[in-house]
Amino acid sequence: MSEQRNSPWVLDTRELGRRPGLSRKLARDVEVQVPLGVEGVIAVPKGAHVELDVLLESVVEGVLVSGTAAAPVAGECARCLDPISADDHDVEVEFTELFAYPDSITEETTDSDEVFRLVDDKVDLEPVVRDAIVLALPAAPLCREDCPGLCPECGGRWADLGPDHRHETIDPRWAALTERFRPDRDA
Template identity: 90%
Template sequence: MPEQRNSPWTLDTRELGRRPGLSRKFERVVEAQHALGVEGVIAVPKGARVELDVLLESVVEGVLVSGTAVAPIEGECARCLDPITAADHDVEVEFTELFAYPASITEETTDEDEVHRLVDDKVDLEPVVRDAVVLALPAAPLCQEDCAGLCPDCGGRWADLGPDHRHETIDPRWAALTERFRTDRDA
């Protein structure tokens, strides 16, 4: 894990102590260092303000971190391709993660990617929040729940076209006859 001593996402656990049962609450607003999600589809944009409400609890094997994160999201509607802007939508996620103490049984018996580790008595919340946000974001984001999407023939937004919108289609097997019997008044 890269050292992030000055990162606002990093919380120092030294004041918490190592006696199980001790806890400490943090409220912090941080800036997203990278987009959290899939850019161009749906994500918390880089530079967005992320509100964190975190509880650190000392347990036998490490520090249990639980809390919520709230952040604006931006993306594109999967049906009509209109932008989903930060002013319209927020994502709120809950997370709970164990950060193992160095030389604890948990640290010794788990792989590095299974359980987070305390590094210099600090926890880095960015990967925990990123994972929670990615799992909470919809695979097919919508600008509105009842978004009708686009007309497959002309590409217009159904919301703008109205209920009477339609396209006359002629079965391709009859198209040659239509051309043959076309009169001057049809043109």
């Protein structure tokens, strides 16, 4: 559970009263305190806001939490190395997680890292949302789907270089002959 009991990620479930069948919808806007992802590659940056739309459902074994989380992402394009702006790109994920009641059969029959637990009738959504977002982020983010990338010879952006851009490559086996018959060579 988050160190802060009044963290915006922590939701109170006492209103459900451990009566299976009761549910409650919540919408929250939570500011990210620690980047979600790998900064410099792709992440939800610190200070960005995650929009949560959550349904809390009381079930026999605990509280089933399902919903969506949407947030802007920032990083660097894997092809052209241009920045990916948080204004232009975002991630939206769905999540469903059971938070087991203390002393429930689910709590007794699972390891502590297999299922989340309710602590003082509260659920902490931060690890659930963090895991869902990080897993949804691309391993090789692109500024746009058709990004042409960089020229491997000079490092210029293909988008700026134009279709006629090329580098003359000489087979190393012929390089000595090229040097010998160069027109500007002293005789």
